[in-house]
Each structure stands twice: as C-alpha cells, then as structure tokens.
Amino acid sequence: MYPQEPVIGILGGMGPAATADFYAKLVSHTRARRDQDHPRTVIWSDPTIPDRTQAILGLGEDPTPWMLRGVKHLEEAGATLIAVPCNTAHAFVPALQAKTSAPILHMIEETVELLSAQGIRSVGLLATTGTCQMGLYQASAAKGGVEVLVPDQDGQEKVMDAILGIKGGNTTPDISAALVEATTLLQAKGAEAVIAGCTEIPLALSQDMLQIPLIDPTGVLAVAALRQAGFPVADQGPERHVACP
C-alpha cells in the first residue's frame, strides 16, 4: 500500500516562520490539481537549535549535534533528500552531509547557480551582518564567477536595523524604504539583481518596489527540492491551494 516514492525532508525551525514559509512555497510551486499530486514531506522543526550566528562567532553552543538529531529523525521517516530553509545554517551543511546518505540540497549554491544561468555577473546581497561576514554567498558565488556586492558599513547597519525591525513585527513604509535605498545603492555599484538573503526581507520588500530582480533563495530551494524529487514545477501564476477535500 505504501509506494517508495521520494520523501522530501525539511530540517527546520531556524526559524519556525521561515520553515512555514518554505513549506507553503513548496506546496504552491508544485504543479498539482489535487492533494495526491503533491510530494510526501516530513518536517523536523526545532526552534530550540542553538543560535547559528552566535556559534560561528564563538559566542554560543555548537548547533551541529542538534541539527544531526533532526537529520536522523528525517532519515527514520524515510527522507530521500533534505532541504534546510535557513541561510546561516548552511555553514553547518558540510558537517551534516558527512553523516547522512540523503543528499542535502544547498540553498546558497542553488541560488548562485540560478544567477549564473540567468547571466547575472554581479549581485547585491541584503542579509544579516552575520551572513555577510561569514561570506557564505561570497564563497559559492566566487565558484560560479558571480560578484557579490554588500552595503558599506553604514548601509549594512541600516539593513540590519530593518531586519531587526521586521523581526519585531514592524513592516512600516520606513522599513521598506530603507531596504529599497540599500538596493538602489547596490544597483549603483553595478548589481544586476539583489538577493533577499535573510528570510525576513521579503516581508517588507517586494519585486514591485525595485528596478532590478529580487532573488528569493527560499523559493529557489523549493523549486530545487521539487526537481530533485521528480515532481513537476508549477508555472508562474497565482498560488495554488489544494486543501482538505
């Protein structure tokens, strides 16, 4: 009764709202006319995983054992591939991959590959100061021949303030204006597109506010997971809602 189709595993909780957003994107990006057309998915969402940025800066507990526990749960439930919808957590993906046979998709590399495929040679990055300093995007982009432009110190402080404001529930026009201004400055430096490199940013910044493409790594990861699992991807269009019949 139980076909051995792919099972998409999601290592989530970093944070939980980003996980909910990622799963919603996975569902809406699936080309489906009924529930049964969608992939089986298992989600381990552990918001108690210690703060990744703090660990990288040597200021907090190593989250790797906690993330490995999640990977083990996903494996036990039959996950045949794993997605991690958190930018910063990708610093730990190599350590996780070494301990599991299920392939872990790499959101940042997938995003850079998309940029390369679109012929973008220079991209702006809006992200936490931690993500910028860790150079996660820069490392992948260098391999793909893509230049990553980040705001100067003053501009980065404004981006970080905006992100913290959004985390506090604030999505006022002032916040959006700060992110638009940061994008405009990156565009003036030569950015052909801008990456929403923190899951908060799309809550206050949308494509219609910008003159250059806004790249959403969470959506890129959703499409990559569907392709890897062999499921058809929906054409661009209104979100599909296939729910309880």
Place this chain on the structure above:
Amino acid sequence: MYPQEPVIGILGGMGPAATADFYAKLVSHTRARRDQDHPRTVIWSDPTIPDRTQAILGLGEDPTPWMLRGVKHLEEAGATLIAVPCNTAHAFVPALQAKTSAPILHMIEETVELLSAQGIRSVGLLATTGTCQMGLYQASAAKGGVEVLVPDQDGQEKVMDAILGIKGGNTTPDISAALVEATTLLQAKGAEAVIAGCTEIPLALSQDMLQIPLIDPTGVLAVAALRQAGFPVADQGPERHVACP
C-alpha cells in the same frame, strides 16, 4: 543536551496547503521573542493519503492505514501530542487514537467548546457537502448544546461551487459574494457566528465582509495545541515572524 520538552506532532498533507497554513498559525500564535521560545514540532505531511470523503462514502480506499503510518512516524520522532489540520479526517481520529498513546487533539470538538464558552447557541456551517453530510460538526455541537445551521440544498451547491472555485485558484469577488450570501442566509435563520469548516473558505472570506463572527477551526486547533503543550499564546496582533538569525 536534549531536553524532554513537549513535541507537537502534525499529521498533515490533507491537503498540504492546509498543513502549511496550520503551521504558520501555530508559529504566529506563539508568544515568542526569538526562535528558541517556540515549540519543537514534527510534521508528517502525506498528500498521498487516499481521499477521506470518498472512503466515507464507500467509494475509495480506507485511509486509516496511511494515517496510522504517519502517527507512527510522529511517535518515533517523539511527538507528545498530535494535531490533524483537516476537517474530514476527523472521522478517522477515534481509530487513530486507539492505536497511539499520544493524545490527538480534536479540532471540531475544540471549535465547539470555543463556541460554547462564547455563549453561542446557534452557528452556521460553511463546509464541503461531504463534511455537512457526515455530520461531524453536528455530532460535537449536539454534545455542547450548540445548534448547527447548514444552507439549504440550493445554497449548499453554491457554497460547494465556491469551494471548488477556490481550489482551482479562483478568489474573485463573485466567489466571496457567494460565501457572504450563504452566511447572510444562515444569519437570517438565527446563526450568531459562522464556521469556516473547510480550509479553502478563509482564502475568499474574511471577517470584515461579515456582520457575525467568522470562526476558523485551524486557528482554534493551533491555540489548543500550544496550550496543551504548555506554551504561551500570543495576544491578538500582527503576525510574528521569528526567522533565521
């Protein structure tokens, strides 16, 4: 390193969009200032579970073994309570509860309890024709002394058409108008509130369109799960987004 705190299990995929919506509500209803304040959650989302309505009508495969498989995965991951964000699936909850020691919350009973606590004695039900005919809400409501009003046959056909329209991606003013009209007719019959008894309905019907309270069982279930797990519930307010730091 791994505290034995509660783990909320979600038996999902019926449908997947409803599961994403439920998890988003669980997150936004949690009173939290950082990721680590949120409950650990495991989600088994299996959209390939056979259609529940078809099974109840004797026209399709029994979904119980598939749902039990999901319950087993949730137990293995340490779920200490289980939520099932699907109205129709509640016809199978007693059979599932008999096979697991983890308590399964009952969305429909929780909703009726809320109505009773609010002193509502007569409530309208907007749901699929299947949910209405199965009498799931009626059975719980009778125990709580609450009368359930459903549209007449012509009105129910319009509600069902609206639901099918929404499933097809249509949320035009016409669809909303049909649901408002159905609510108005139920209100004229004496309904003091109306239940969005199918997960599609809130996509085209919002509180500001109505003169009586709109009850969302998915949100009721999210609050019940948080309370049962011992987590503080956020006051009404803007949705909180605590994401990847």
